[in-house]
Amino acid sequence: MELSKLIANCNVISIKGDEKTDVSAITSDSRQVKPGSLFVAVEGICTDGHSYIGKAIEEGASVIVYDKPLIDEFFSRVTYIQVENSAIALAMIASQWYGNPSAHLKLVGVTGTNGKTTVATLLYEMFRRQGYASGLLSTVCNYVNGEKFPTTHTTLDPVTLNRFLRMMVDAGCEYAFMEVSSHAIHQKRVYGLKFAGGIFTNLTQDHLDYHKNMQEYRDVKKSFFDDLPSDAFALTNIDDKNGLFMIQNTQAKKYTYSLKNMADFKARIFEKHFEGTDIEINGKPLTVRFVGLFNVYNLLAVYGASILLGLNEEDVLRTLTVVKPVAGRFQTIRSPKGFTAIIDYAHTPDALINVLNAIHDVLEKKGNIITVVGCGGNRDKTKRPIMAREAYRLSNKVIFTSDNPRFEEPQDILNDMLAGLSEDERRDVLTIADRREAIKTACALAKPGDVVLIAGKGHEDYQEIRGVKHHFDDKEEVEKLFFGN
Template sequence: MRLADVLKDIEYTIVKGNVDVDIRGICYDSRNSKDGSMFVAIKGFKSDGADYIGDAIERGAVAVLVDGEISIDKDITLIKVQNTRKSLAKIASNYYGDPSKQLFLIGVTGTNGKTSVTYMIKSILESQNNKVGLIGTIQNMIGDKVYPTERTTPESLDLQRYLRLMVDEGVKYVVMEVSSHSLALNRVDECDFDIAVFTNLTQDHLDFHKTMDDYANAKAKLFRMAKTACVINIDDDYSSLIIENSNAKVVTYGIKDYAYIMAKDIKNDIKGAKYTVQIEDIKSDIALKIPGLFSVYNSLAAISVAFILGIPLQSVKIALKDVKIKGRFEILDIDAPYNVVIDYAHTPDGLENLMKAFGEYDTGRKILLFGCGGDRDKGKRPKMGEVAGKYADFVIITSDNPRSEDPMQIISEIEMGIKNTKCPYKIIENRKEAIKYALSIAKDNDIVILAGKGHETYQVLKDRVIDFDEREIVKEILNGDEKN
C-alpha cells in the first residue's frame, strides 16, 4: 500500500522524502521492522520509540513517523504528526481496510466482570450458529482458534490486525474487553462499536489515572463511540455518568434499583446461582454454574445484549447454563475433603464480591490467600487487606506479580489494612510456599481461596517471568511431587 494511502485523513508534515513509496508493513517495535516497513515511534512508559529509529531503519524501514523534532541522515521518508499513538490507530485501520466497519463490534468495559461478560455473550451468540471473535484478558479467539494475548486490549495496530483476520475468517460478531488504558491511550480509536457494555467502576489503576474521576471519564469514552445501544448497570454509582455520555439507546440492567432488565428471587450455593430474569412482562428462570451476586450481574449484562439483538430468551437460558470461565470462581477438581477455588479478584471491590459470595454458603473456614501486583495502584493495597480481614476466617498474605517492587514492601502495605480487623493472618512471601501452607491447614469442609492470579500461568518477578499455574501447583502439592 502506498504511504499516501496509509496516511489518509491524517494531518502530517513531510520532513524529508515523499509519500509515494510502497509500505509492506507497519510496526511500533523496531524488532518487528522489515524491508519496506513503516516504523511508528511511540513514547511508552519505560522507553521512547524515537530511540529505536536507527534500529528500525537498519532492519529495513523505509518510512518513519514521529511527533517530536528528529533528524535522520538516512535516505528514508520522515513524517511528523501531532500524536503518533493516536495516528497509529488511524494508520492501522487504513492499512487493514477499516475491518471493524465490516463486523458487529460489542465492547465491554468496567473494573470487574469484563472477561465473564464477554464469554457469556460469546456463548449466546454461538448458540445462534454465529462465528464469533473474542478479544480479552485470557486469550483472543476466532471461533475455536485461540491466539495469545499480552494485555486486556491490544495496541491499536495489533487490534486492527486481529479484526482484519476475523473478517477474513468469516466472523460476524466480535466481543471485546475494552480497558480504561486502551481508551485513554487511543488503542480503540477507529473501532466502529455497535454496542457498549458497562459492568461497574471501583478503585483500580489509579497509578495510571490518578483519580477516580479520570478513571470514570476514560471508561465513558466508549459510550460516546457506540452507535446502536449502551448497556449499563444501573446499580453502580457511576451509572449516571455513563448514561450522560451515551450517544445511543440506553438499556439498563440491575438488581437493587429499577432497571429495564432485572434479576429477582436470587438463590446461591457453591454450585451456582439461580434467579428469575424479568424484561417488562416477560419472565424466565436462569441457572448459572458460576455462583455469586457478581455472576448474576454479569449474566444480566449478557442477557441485555441478547435482548438488543433479538435473541430468544429460551436460547439465552440454554447458552448461559454451562458457561465456565478459567480463573473466575474456578473450583478445582481435587481429591481432598475441602474445596480450592481460584479467582482473578485483584481489586478491593472484586475481592469483597468474591468473599461475600462464600459467606452465603454453609461451609467451614474461609482461608484466603492473596497479594497485590507491583508497579500498580498502591492505594488499593491496605483496602484489600481490610476487605480480606473482614470476610475471611484466616488470611495468608503473599506475593502476586511484584515486578520491580520489593515483595515485602507490598505485603507490608496490605498488612496495614488487615491490622484494622481481628482476623488472624500469616505472611509467606513465596507464593508457592504460601499455597502449600494453606493446603496444610485446611480441614474438612473448608474453602481455600487463591485470589488475584485467576487465569494467569506465570509470575512476574523483578528480573524474569516464571511459570506459575496455581492449578498445577495445587495438584503437585497434593500428590507429593512438587517441583522446586
C-alpha cells in the first residue's frame, strides 16, 4: 500500500523522504521487520521502540514512524515520518492497512474491572445462537465466527486487533464483541476503532501497579465512553458508584441497567442454588445457569446490549436460560465425597468478595467454605493484604498459595498477603506455596456439604515462574483428585 494512504489520518509533523513509497508490511516490533516494512517506534512500559529504529532499518524497514527527536543519522533509502503521537499513529495506520474493518462491523466494547470476559463471551454466544456470524476478542479466547484462536492479552495490539477484525469482516461477521482493558485505552490500542456500543460493568481496585491511583484508573475507563460516536449506545451499571460518571460526557445514546434502582433494564433475584438462579428481567421470569449477584449483573448487561442491538426480547430471554458460565468463572465440580469445588478467576478484592458472598448465599450456613487463593507477582502489591483479609473474613478456612509469581519470590508474595492479618489470624491460616499441594490439602479438609473455592487463575492453564510458563490448570488438578486419570 502507498505510504501516503497509510498515514492519511495521522497527525504528521514532518516527512523526510518519499511519501509515495510502497509499504509491504506494518509493525511496531523490530523482530518482525522485513524488507519494505513500515516500523512504528512506540514507547512502551518496559521498552521504547525508538531504541530499535536502527535494528529495524538493518532488517530492511523502508519507513520509520516516530514521535521523539532522532539523534541518529538519516538514511536516504528510508522515509521518516514524525508524528505527534506514535501510539495513535500505529492504531490509525493499522486500521487503514486492513481497510478500516471496524466500520464494517457492529463492534461492542466491554470495559470495567470485573465481568468483561463473561459479558463479551455471552454476547458472542447470544448472537451466534440467533444465527448471526459474529466475532469475539477476549481474555480466554478469540473467535472469528466459529474458528478459535488462542489469546495473549485482554486487548490485543492495534495491528493484531485490526487483523482479527478484518478476518471477521472477510468471514461475513456482522457483529464483534471485545473486552477493552484500561491498559489498552491508555496505550491507544483501540484508538480510531468505530464502536457501535460500549458497556460499563463496574469499577473496583485493580491495576494500581500501572495506573497512579484509582482516579486515573477511573478516568481512563471514562475516556472510552467519551470517545464513543453519537450513533453508538453507552450501557452502564448505575448500581456502581461510577456508573453515571462513566457516561456523563459521552455523545452516545445513554442506557442503564440495575438491580437496585430505576433503570432501562432491571432485574430481581428470587432463588439461588449452585445449579443456577431464578430471576426476573424487565418483569419476565426465567431461570439461568449462573450463580451470584455479580453474574446477574453480567446477564443483565448482555440482555440490555442484545435488545439495543435489535434482537427480539423473547429470543434473548430464551437464550439466557441455556447459556453456561465461561471457563474458569464460577465453574463448579461436584466431588464424589459430597462437597463442591468452585474454580474462579477472582483476582481482585471485589471479585473475591463477590464469589465468596455468592457461595454464602447458596450455602446458607449449611457447610463450610475452604478458600485457596494467591496473588500474582509483579502486579499491584497493595491489593495482596486486602485479598488476604477478605478471604479470611468470608471463609471458614483459608490456604494462601502461589498464583503466577512471575519474577517475584512466592514467599515474598505470601508475606505481603499475611501482612493483612493479625498475629492471631495468621495462626488460623495455612500457607502452602506449592499450588498443587494447596488444592490437594483443601480437598482433603473438605467434608460433605462444604465448598472449596480455588480462586485467582480460573481459565489459565499455566503458572508463570521466572519468565517460563509451566502447564498448570486448577480444573485439571481438581478432576484428578476427584476422578483420577
